[in-house]
Amino acid sequence: xxxxxxxxxxxxxxxxxxxxxxxxxxxxxxxxxxxxxxxxxxxxxxxxxxxxxxxxxxxxxxxxxxxxxxxxxxxxxxxxxxxxxxxxxxxxxxxxxxxxxxxxxxxxxxxxxxxxxx
Amino acid sequence: xxxxxxxxxxxxxxxxxxxxxxxxxxxxxxxxxxxxxxxxxxxxxxxxxxxxxxxxxxxxxxxxxxxxxxxxxxxxxxxxxxxxxxxxxxxxxxxxxxxxxxxxxxxxxxxxxxxxxxxxxxxxxxxxxxxxxxxxxxxxxxxxxxxxxxxxxxxxxxxxxxxxxxxxxxxxxxxxxxxxxxxxxxxxxxxxxxxxxxxxxxxxxxxxxxxxxxxxxxxxxxxxxxxxxxxxxxxxxxxxxxxxxxxxxxxxxxxxxxxxxxxxxxxxxxxxxxxxxxxxxxxxxxxx
Numbered sequence: 001x002x003x004x005x006x007x008x009x010x011x012x013x014x015x016x017x018x019x020x021x022x023x024x025x026x027x028x029x030x031x032x033x034x035x036x037x038x039x040x041x042x043x044x045x046x047x048x049x050x051x052x053x054x055x056x057x058x059x060x061x062x063x064x065x066x067x068x069x070x071x072x073x074x075x076x077x078x079x080x081x082x083x084x085x086x087x088x089x090x091x092x093x094x095x096x097x098x099x100x101x102x103x104x105x106x107x108x109x110x111x112x113x114x115x116x117x118x
Numbered sequence: 119x120x121x122x123x124x125x126x127x128x129x130x131x132x133x134x135x136x137x138x139x140x141x142x143x144x145x146x147x148x149x150x151x152x153x154x155x156x157x158x159x160x161x162x163x164x165x166x167x168x169x170x171x172x173x174x175x176x177x178x179x180x181x182x183x184x185x186x187x188x189x190x191x192x193x194x195x196x197x198x199x200x201x202x203x204x205x206x207x208x209x210x211x212x213x214x215x216x217x218x219x220x221x222x223x224x225x226x227x228x229x230x231x232x233x234x235x236x237x238x239x240x241x242x243x244x245x246x247x248x249x250x251x252x253x254x255x256x257x258x259x260x261x262x263x264x265x266x267x268x269x270x271x272x273x274x275x276x277x278x279x280x281x282x283x284x285x286x287x288x289x290x291x292x293x294x295x296x297x298x299x300x301x302x303x304x305x306x307x308x309x310x311x312x313x314x315x316x317x318x319x320x321x322x323x324x325x326x327x328x329x330x331x332x333x334x335x336x337x338x339x340x341x342x343x344x345x346x347x348x349x350x351x352x353x354x355x356x357x358x359x360x361x362x363x364x365x366x367x368x369x370x371x372x373x374x375x376x377x378x379x380x381x382x383x384x385x386x387x388x389x390x391x392x393x394x395x396x397x398x399x400x401x402x403x404x405x406x
Contacts, residue, residue, distance in 0.1 A: 077303055078337050080140070085305045087141040088271045090240045093248035094179055094214040102182035
């Protein structure tokens with residue numbers, strides 16, 4: 001999924017709204033302290049705003065975080081074949097016949113020796 | 119390789135990345151991409167530059183393109199002057215030129231400097247392999263695996279070396295070790311079954327069939343495992359050791375595998391219809 005400006009905006013709005021809810025909650029506590037009232041619970045509008053902005057953030061993050069991986073452990077291996085899996089770069093050997101195609105390669109003289117002996 | 123000429127540098131980078139991650143040994147293609155696109159855009163690659171350089175260096179070694187190898191090593195050692203990882207490439211260059219004794223000297227010096235570094239040790243084993251001394255390579259690799267027991271690449275290589283020596287039991291043991299490391303990899307189950315099937319015999323065939331089934335369970339698209347199920351169960355059914363009950367079961371499995379294979383082919387056939395192919399195949403009938 002491509003990350004669009006729309007989803008970035010949603011995420012920013014969500015965070016902004018969450019911080020706003022937190023700030024309102026702090027304001028509410030300081031209001032209670034000034035009026036020497038007992039704290040029972042947060043006002044319902046702050047609660048709703050907090051929960052709603054949480055969901056908005058979740059929606060935004062889901063689109064921005066990138067593609068999901070398959071839950072099956074073997075999903076990544078599904079399209080691999082033994083031919084690529086068996087290749088181990090740290091154990092490559094280089095004296096194979098492909099060498100002969102290289103313009104820099106000079107044929108070893110051993111063959112000439114054999115011809116001389118014959 | 120014509121399609122490689124039209125790639126832009128970012129496509130080339132992505133292609134090299136997928137090949138690097140998949141361990142594809144496409145040395146010629148990598149070298150071609152390097153020559154045509156990436157050599158002039160090297161600084162655009164950012165942090166990936168050095169991984170690409172390493173990849174190209176390895177590909178150039180594989181194609182025996184020594185000037186490119188030297189160029190890559192030079193760039194890498196300018197950036198990381200005291201890196202053992204870069205010094206390893208010097209040894210590999212000597213190795214490609216078949217100066218094995220000099221390469222061994224470099225590698226021994228590297229091992230002395232850092233005993234925990236496993237890459238030079240692996241190269242020493244690869245040198246033995248390149249010289250065709252596979253028995254010694256096996257010995258060395260077994261010693262290596264005593265130190266680095268969790269190295270899956272080592273186990274895999276050991277299994278291949280044992281197969282080259284036709285020591286199938288030990289090769290199978292190595293794959294068992296790999297399965298323990300990575301129980302969800304269908305390729306390992308398939309490989310284990312391949313080895314057991316090669317060994318032959320009633321018990322091994324049953325084991326092979328079980329592992330082919332497991333591979334198939336992990337990846338239902340694994341056609342080789344499906345064909346393996348078909349081969350093993352038809353062999354089991356025809357074995358004299360097989361009881362009547364098991365025989366019935368095996369025949370059922372054979373039928374199922376065969377129909378699955380046919381299904382797979384019919385879906386693929388719709389995608390790539392080659393009407394000529396059928397004509398050509400029908401010609402061969404006359405010769406048979």
